[in-house]
Structure formats: C-alpha cells, structure tokens
C-alpha cells in the first residue's frame with residue numbers, strides 16, 4: 001500500500017538517521033507530516049535597520065566595521081561577555097554578546113560584520129543575538145525560529161524541515177476545496193507550508209498564517225459539530241410546541257418591554273423545546289441582563305402546554321431570590337410556584353412532595369434538594385439550571401431524568417468570552433444576552449487607595465443619607481477561615497463605630513447558620529440594615545434594588561470576573577449606583593485589573609481582557625477548557641476566524657457535498673482517522 005507522504009516516517013527524510021529520529025521523538029516528530037507542520041513560533045527579521053530611527057528596545061540588524069579590539073571578560077561560573085565598538089553609518093555603538101567569547105578570534109579590527117540584537121537607544125548599545133561576518137544577503141533576511149528542546153536545536157529543525165520540504169513538499173495533500181480558498185482568498189497548502197518555513201516576506205507570513213489558522217479551526221470545529229450532530233440525533237428529547245399567545249400573555253403582564261436580546265433568546269429556546277432532539281443550550285447573560293425573566297417566559301410557556309417545570313440553583317440565597325421574582329411573575333397568571341430546598345422539612349415537605357407528584361405544582365424552584373430520589377414529578381417537561389458550571393454532569397442528568405428526557409436549559413451569569421463559549425462549549429448551542437435593559441445605568445467605578453478610607457466613608461454616608469444602602473465586601477484571607485471572619489469582624493467594628501447610631505451595620509459571613517444568614521439578608525432587604533459588611537458569600541444573585549453603593553476592600557485580591565459579579569449586586573434599581581475598589585496593588589497586573597474595572601461595565605469585555613491577562617489555559621484551567629493545543633491558531637486573537645470556521649463546519653456536516661464530493665476527501669479522512677465518525681467522544 002503506498003504510504004501517503006504525510007504518514008512516512010521521518011527516517012525517509014535525507015539527513016535524518018536513527019539517532020536524530022530518536023531526538024526528534026522528544027518533540028513528538030515521527031512522520032514527515034509532523035515535521036512539515038512543526039511551524040516556527042517566531043521569526044527574526046534581519047532586514048537592515050537605520051539606528052537613527054530605531055526605537056529603544058527594538059530588535060535591529062545592522063552592518064558596520066569593528067572599531068575597537070574585541071575584548072572578553074570572564075565572570076561568575078564560566079560566564080563571559082564579548083564586547084567591541086562598531087561603526088554603524090556615523091554612529092559608534094558598543095556591541096555586547098553574552099557567553100560567545102569564542103567569537104573573539106574570528107573578529108578583527110576594521111572587519112565588516114552583520115549584527116542582530118536588542119538596541120538600547122539611551123546607552124547606544126546592542127545586546128547581540130546573532131553575528132555574521134560580512135554583509136548578510138538580503139534574501140535571507142527573515143529567519144524562522146523553532147521552539148527547540150534541550151537536545152534538538154532550532155538549526156537542526158530548520159535543516160530537517162528544509163530537507164523534508166524538498167523531498168515531499170510537492171505531494172502535500174490539500175484539505176480545502178478550491179471554492180473555499182477562493183472565497184476566503186487563502187493560499188493553498190503547499191504555498192502555506194513553504195512560506196511558513198521559508199518566508200518570502202512579512203506579508204507572505206501573514207497570509208500563510210491566516211490560512212493555517214482557518215484550517216486548524218475548521219478541523220477542530222468539524223469534530224465539534226459532528227459530535228453535536230450525533231448527540232442531537234442520538235438523544236431523543238420530547239417535542240413541546242409552545243403557543244406564541246402564551247408567551248405574549250406573559251410578556252404583556254410585565255411592567256417593562258423585553259430587550260431584543262431577551263426576545264431572540266426566548267425564540268431560540270422555544271425552537272429547541274419543540275425539536276425532537278434533546279436541548280443542549282447554554283444561556284449566557286451578564287449580571288442583571290434579564291436571564292431570569294427569559295427563563296420565566298419559557299417556563300410559563302411549557303406550563304401552559306400542561307407540563308411541570310423546575311429551576312435548580314446552587315445556593316439557598318439564590319433559590320429564595322428566584323422564588324420571589326418567579327412568584328411575582330407567574331402567580332398572577334394562575335401558576336403555582338414552590339420552593340424545595342434544604343430548609344424544607346417534615347410535614348410541610350411531605351405535603352409539597354405529594355402535590356408535586358400529583359401535578360398540582362407547576363414550577364419547583366430549589367437547590368440540589370430537587371434531585372433527591374423522593375422528589376417525583378407527575379410530568380416534568382422542562383428544567384433550567386442556574387450557574388450551570390457549579391453542577392456536575394450527573395446532577396444535570398438526574399434532573400433531566402425526573403421527566404421523560406426533559407429538555408434542560410443551562411443558565412450562567414459568568415460571562416464566558418464568546419471565543420471560549422464557541423470552543424469550550426462548541427458541542428453546545430450558546431444563546432447570549434448581549435444587551436442590558438435600557439433603564440440600567442452603568443455603575444460608576446472608582447479605584448481608591450486604602451489611605452483614602454475616610455473620604456470613601458464620607459461618600460458612602462452621602463448615599464445613606466439619601467435613604468440608599470451599601471455593601472462592604474472583605475476578601476477571604478486564604479490562610480484560615482477564622483482570619484477571613486476576623487477580617488469581616490474588624491471592618492464591621494470600624495464601620496459600626498464610624499456610623500454610630502446614624503445607620504445600622506449588618507454582618508454576613510460563611511460561619512453563620514442559614515437561619516442567621518436569612519435574618520441578616522431579610523433585615524438588609526427591608527432596609528432595617530443600611531450597611532451590609534460581608535465576605536464574598538453575597539456574590540451570587542442577591543437582589544436589593546435600593547443598594548446603590550458597593551465598597552470592596554483589597555479589591556486587587558479578586559479576579560475580574562468575581563469583581564464584576566460583586567459589582568453587579570448594585571445597580572439593580574433605577575438610581576445611579578457606585579462601586580469603590582479599595583486597593584494598593586503591588587503588581588502591574590493588579591493595577592491593570594483595577595484600571596479595566598473602572599473603564600467598563602460590560603462583562604464580556606471584562607472577560608476578554610481577563611482572558612488576555614491570564615490566557616485560556618489559566619482562565620479555565622487547561623484541563624476542563626477542552627482546548628486542543630493548536631499549532632498556529634490562538635482562540636483569543638483569532639476568534640473571528642474561529643466563528644467563521646464554526647459556521648462553515650456546522651453547514652458542512654449537514655451537507656451531502658461534504659460527505660460525497662472528492663474535494664472533501666482529505667477532511668473526511670481526517671474525521672475517520674480521529675474516530676469522530678464512529679461517534680466517539682471528542683478527545
């Protein structure tokens with residue numbers, strides 16, 4: 001069987017013997033394909049630079065004559081520093097090479113050399129990285145640099161790849177049909193690989209990289225979309241057709257018009273509920289974007305079709321918050337809503353369970369208590385989980401199985417950036433509430449140092465005097481929970497002394513019992529407490545529209561997403577709200593995060609910036625992000641291409657052309673070899 005060039009062993013490449021092949025094994029380079037797609041991670045641009053215009057710290061390449069006897073100074077353990085003066089045009093500069101003392105004997109006064117390195121404009125010095133005798137030929141000006149390992153150098157890789165290109169470059173398979181390449185003006189595969197290894201110029205590198213990014217994402221998304229298609233066809237859901245007049249009844253009962261985004265998402269959910277396939281949809285919405293209203297509309301629609309529904313949330317506080325809003329929206333329309341949480345016990349619990357099993361409760365709101373074995377529905381048709389990433393897969397499956405394959409909508413306020421929403425949840429449909437209710441004012445956010453506390457408290461007092469309320473958040477101190485509480489206790493004492501009998505200061509932290517927590521929240525909700533000092537336990541879902549002031553101690557101790565969630569606890573009424581970040585950040589990253597918070601209220605912008613600051617692996621933790629390691633593509637910076645590839649892949653897996661036309665054979669082979677066709681789980 002003739003082996004396709006890509007699958008040949010690298011031993012078939014001239015100049016690679018057993019020994020070198022063993023070294024390359026360390027970089028997982030086993031086949032010709034591995035070698036040819038082992039792309040440079042950066043390029044040295046040796047185009048000659050004019051030092052008069054070069055920027056400080058810029059990488060430059062210059063030609064000039066050696067103007068002083070090169071000298072070597074030895075220091076530390078076997079370290080040395082070679083330096084000499086060099087006349088570049090009319091500029092006399094000092095050139096320094098570290099640990100290249102051996103070059104000294106090759107250099108002589110007056111000789112012409114080409115030096116590359118980092119230009120220090122202030123000290124007129126170049127810290128050299130490359131030195132060539134004479135004037136370097138122009139066509140070599142852009143040198144690929146490969147990420148090497150201990151034993152395999154970039155030079156070795158360059159030689160091996162050039163040799164493989166010469167032998168097998170002409171037989172490279174072309175996975176992208178002509179029509180696709182023309183549509184997006186992409187280089188063909190051969191040109192792409194050639195330009196990435198032997199670039200003819202910066203523009204050509206950009207073009208070649210652009211083509212490789214699209215190809216990588218298309219492969220990735222074909223697997224995702226195929227998996228999703230199989231999932232959809234495999235898991236039968238049930239079809240519930242929600243009549244539009246029910247949705248209209250619900251929305252016209254609200255004291256406000258829905259945003260376009262809310263209307264769009266409701267339609268997307270209704271379509272999923274009607275389809276025979278199982279729903280697999282994530283609803284993302286910034287804090288206060290109106291997710292719960294969307295959920296209520298869909299729940300109401302399903303109830304009107306004669307089914308029961310459920311809403312599962314991670315905490316008691318959130319369950320009570322949601323219960324309040326859902327009762328206010330659904331009970332006037334004749335629907336019954338009940339709470340099933342850990343605090344429901346004894347006779348009352350037995351009664352409610354009985355009524356649930358008899359179908360006399362339309363919506364059950366609760367924590368994990370909802371999925372206990374003795375919670376039985378008569379006919380659960382639709383369920384929603386809030387903050388879905390806090391529930392495990394089997395908890396969601398247990399909820400789904402409380403009905404006949406009930407559809408489940410996952411809701412999250414965590415603004416996962418669009419990019420990762422596509423790549424990480426690629427096997428899920430994603431609905432994004434990217435619009436805030438018109439009346440919501442952006443929360444004015446200030447960053448203050450701790451020594452400005454007096455002024456900040458004056459600012460808080462001004463708000464309290466107008467009848468408003470304030471949160472004051474203290475960070476958890478990792479060392480010990482006792483310290484966390486102490487931190488909150490200290491701040492509570494400071495504020496109690498400061499506000500004396502003018503305002504009441506409440507205290508909330510993780511060591512309170514749930515009854516105590518409810519009392520504190522109740523008192524704050526009823527405005528019997530004007531200032532609530534709390535640890536981050538207040539983060540999720542608390543909704544007190546009269547609270548307009550949020551003060552966060554040691555704000556730089558929190559990540560952007562958490563700061564955004566906390567800030568979202570205010571600004572829930574129509575009055576202008578404020579957030580003060582008390583922070584003395586020690587790092588540039590900390591200062592950058594404070595600056596970002598003062599610049600935007602948009603959770604998506606924040607999470608994109610957070611992603612840039614921390615990178616996708618850290619943002620999600622490399623494991624659960626499910627991100628493959630791409631050779632060239634970057635999910636953050638190339639997310640527009642990722643979105644295009646996702647849409648193309650989603651259309652391709654549904655089209656006959658893809659499964660039958662010869663021009664898609666390379667892509668089909670790929671799906672076959674990676675097991676995606678046998679409906680295996682994505683790797």
Ligand SMILES: Nc1ncnc2c1ncn2[C@@H]1O[C@H](COP(=O)(O)OP(=O)(O)OP(=O)(O)O)[C@@H](O)[C@H]1O
Nearest residue numbers: 256257258259287288289290291292293413437541
């Ligand atoms: N389109 C809208 N116009 C005006 N007010 C709205 C609109 N949608 C929701 N609201 C109101 O805004 C507040 C927040 O709505 P909702 O609880 O649905 O948002 P959320 O995204 O669930 O908030 P959180 O993420 O904090 O739970 C509620 O008081 C709700 O009544």
